Amino acid sequence: MSNSTPKRHRKRVMQPTLADVAREAGVSAITVSRVLNSPDAVRPATRRRVESAIDKVGYVRNLLAGSLASASSRVIAAIVPSLSNVVFIEVINGLQSEFERHGYQILLGNTDYDLEREYQLVRTFLGWSPSALVITGLRHSDACRRILRQWEGPIAEIMELGEAIDLNIGLDHREAGRCMARHLVQKGYRRIAYVASRIALDYRAGLRYDGHREVLQDAGLEAPLLDMDQLSQFETGARALDEIVGLHPDADAIHFANDDLATGALLHANRQGIGIPEKIAIAGFNGLPIGRHVTPRLTTVVSPREAIGRMAARQIIARLEGEPVPRRSHDVGFILEVGGST
Amino acid sequence: MSNSTPKRHRKRVMQPTLADVAREAGVSAITVSRVLNSPDAVRPATRRRVESAIDKVGYVRNLLAGSLASASSRVIAAIVPSLSNVVFIEVINGLQSEFERHGYQILLGNTDYDLEREYQLVRTFLGWSPSALVITGLRHSDACRRILRQWEGPIAEIMELGEAIDLNIGLDHREAGRCMARHLVQKGYRRIAYVASRIALDYRAGLRYDGHREVLQDAGLEAPLLDMDQLSQFETGARALDEIVGLHPDADAIHFANDDLATGALLHANRQGIGIPEKIAIAGFNGLPIGRHVTPRLTTVVSPREAIGRMAARQIIARLEGEPVPRRSHDVGFILEVGGST
DNA sequence: AAACGTGATGTTAGCGCTACCATTATTTCT
DNA sequence: AGAAATAATGGTAGCGCTAACATCACGTTT
DSSP states (O other), rough: TTSSSOOOOOOOOOOOOOOHHHHHHHHHHHHHHHHHOGGGGGGHHHHHHHHHHHHTTTOOHHHHHHHHHHTOOEEEEEESSSSSSSHHHHHHHHHHHHHHTTTTTTEEEOOOOOOHHHHHHHHHHHHOSSEEEEEEESSOOHHHHHHHHHHHSSSEEEESSSSSEEEEEEEEEHHHHHHHHHHHHHOOOOSEEEEETTTTTHHHHHEEEHHHHHHHHHHTOOOOEESSSSSSSSHHHHHHHHHHHHOOOOEEEEEEEEHHHHHHHHHHHHHHHTTTTTEEEEOOOOOOGGGGTSSSSSBBOOOOOOHHHHHHHHHHHHHHOOOOOOOOOEEEEEEEEOOTOO | OTTOOOSSEEEEEEOHHHHHHHHHSSOOOOHHHHHHOOOOGGGGHHHHHHHHHHHTOOEEEEEEEEHHHOOOOEEEEEESOOOHHHHHHHHHHHHHHHHTTTOEEEEEOOOOOOOHHHHHHHHHHHHTOSSSSEEEEEEOHHHHHHHHOOSSSSSEEEOOSSSOOOEEEEHHHHHHHHHHHHHHTTTTSEEEEEEEEEEHHHHHHHHHHHHHHHHHHTTTOOOOOEEEESSOOOHHHHHHHHHHHOOOOOOEEEEESHHHHHHHHHHHHHHHHTTTTTOEEEEEEEEEEGGHHHOOOEEEEOOOHHHHHHHHHHHHHHHTTTTOOOEEEOOOOOEEEEEETO
C-alpha cells in the first residue's frame, strides 16, 4: 500500500519528496518539513536523523508546493524598464545584495518602457504570490494601478518620488534638473541646450528637463530641447553634439539627460578637438564611474542607484518581518559633482 | 454546500480562484483552465463567457498551483557570477529578449564567483521546478555537478566552451588570449605584461592568460602577470598601469584581461600624458562600446555577449518545444578589433 | 434507425507541501 | 508520586490548479 504500487494517475518519475525522506528517517512528513523550516522545533537527535535522510535520498525541496501550501514564496518580483541601462542594473544589484542575504529570490521583469507590458508583467508576477513587488517609477496604466492597489503585499515604487501606492524610494528628478541648471547658469553659461533621448519614454529625463527649464526661464534664458530618437548610448551623445553644434552654433553648454549621452559627447569632442568646456560645456546625470575618468572630468549629478535598491530591499524586508515601517517615502537625494567639463 | 460557508481550515481572504470564475461563468473549473491554457479547445461562445467572468471577478491566476499541478513552471533559472559586470548583464539581456517573447520568466541568481554559493543557488532554483537552467561557466563544485547531472531539464552552460553537462554556448577563451597575444607579438611588441584582477575567481581571464603565455613562450618572450586584488573597474586599470610602469619600466604593451581595466588604464594614460601606443600599447577583451569611443580606440577582442544569451535561450526553447537540438556545443566565436591603442 | 465518430465539457484524483489541531513524550512542579 | 505544564511529533485537510479519464451532445456513416 506504500507507493511501490504507482497510483494510476500521474507518472511517478519525480524527485524524492518529503514523504520519501520521512520514511527513510522513520518520522512523519511534517517533521521533515519542520527540520527544513523551523529546525529549533525539532529535537536535535531527530533533526540529525532527518538531515542525514535528506542527504541520503538526495532530497531537493519543492518550493512550488511549499509556497502554495504556505501562501508565501520568498520571491521578490522586480520590474525595471530596461536592462540595457546600467542604472537599473545597479538598482537590481542593490536589491539582490540585500534580498539574497535574507533568503529571497528575485524574479526579474523588463518592460522596455511599455506600460502595457508592465501591466502584463505585474499580472504574471502576482501569479507567483511574490512576497513583495519592486517596480520602477510612479506611472502605470490605470488597470495596472488597480491591481497593484488591490494586492496586499508590500510594493516599492522606486527611482522617483511622488504619489506612491505603498513604499516609495527615489529622488526628486525635477529638483535634480534644477540643480544642474542652476550650476550652469551660475557658471555663466547662457545658451544652454538640453539633450535627451526618447524623452517620452524616459519621462524621468523629462522631469529633469522641466526643472532645468524652470531655472532657465527664471533667469530669462531660453531652454531649447533636443530629443534624440535613439537609445541613450555614447554614439547618440556624439551625434547630439554634432547636431547641437549645427543647429545652435552659439550654444555654450549642453545639459545631457544622462551620463551615457554626456560621455559620448565628451569623448567625441576629444576626438574632434572640440575644447571642453571652452568651446562648449557638458553636463550629465547619474554619476557613472566613466565620468570620473574622462578628461576633463564630467560634471554630473550623482544618483545613489545601488542605495535605492538596497533601501527598497531593507524597507520591504522590515515590512515582511513585521517591523513597523514608519516613513513610506524615502528621498535618497543626489549630489552635484562638478568636474572640468563645465 | 458551495464555499459560501468557509471551510474551517485556512482563512479565506484570498484572491478569486478558478472555481470563482467557473461559478461566475456557469462552467466547470477545468473549462476555465482550458480557456487559459489551450483556448482553442473551448467553444468560442464559452470562451467569451469565461473571459468576461475572469475580468468581472478580477481573476489573477495562481502560477504556483498551476506549475505544481502540471510540473512545469515556465521559469528559467539563470545563474551568473556577478551583476556588477556589464558582460553578464548583456548576457541576461540576451536571455530575456528571447525568453520573454516565449512567455518564460527569468529567476536571477548571483554567485559572486563563489562555487559553494552557486551550489546553494542551484539547489534552491531546482526547487522551483524551472523549465531550464542557465549557468555561467563549466566549473562547479562536485556536489553541484552531481545534482545538475541528476536533473532532467535542459541546462545551458554558457560563456566558455568545454566538457559540458548538457548544452554549451560560449567561446574559447584560451584561443582568444592567443589571438590577442599573436596580434601584439606581430605588431612588434616584446615586453608584454598581462594584467587581470582576481584571476583565481575570474578563471576565464586565467584561460586567456594561458593562451597569451603560450604564444609569448613560443615567441621566446616572457609573460609577466600582474594580478590585481580589486574588482575590474576603471580605477583598478589605472592603478595597474602605474604599477606596470613602476615594476617593468621597459614594458611596451599591456594585455588586459578585460576592457574595464584596459579603458581605465587608457583614460589614465590620457590624463597623465602617457602616449598610447608610443610609450605603451594597451589591449583589452570584450569589446565594450566605451572602447570605440576613447582616443585612441581600444584594441580588443569582441565577445558576442548578447548573442550568447540569445543563442542559449533559443537552444533551450527549441529543446523545450521538442525540436531536435542537434549540436550540443556552440562556439559563438570572437573578433579581434584593432584600434589605435596597439 | 442504430452505431459510430468527433469535439466540448465535466468528474475525480492528485501535484508536494504546510496550517491546524490532536496526540504523545518529557519535564517541572507540588 | 502524581498532576500539570511543556515540548515534540503526528494525522488530516487542504493550498489552487491540471492530467487523465468519463461523459455528453451532436452530427455522420452504414
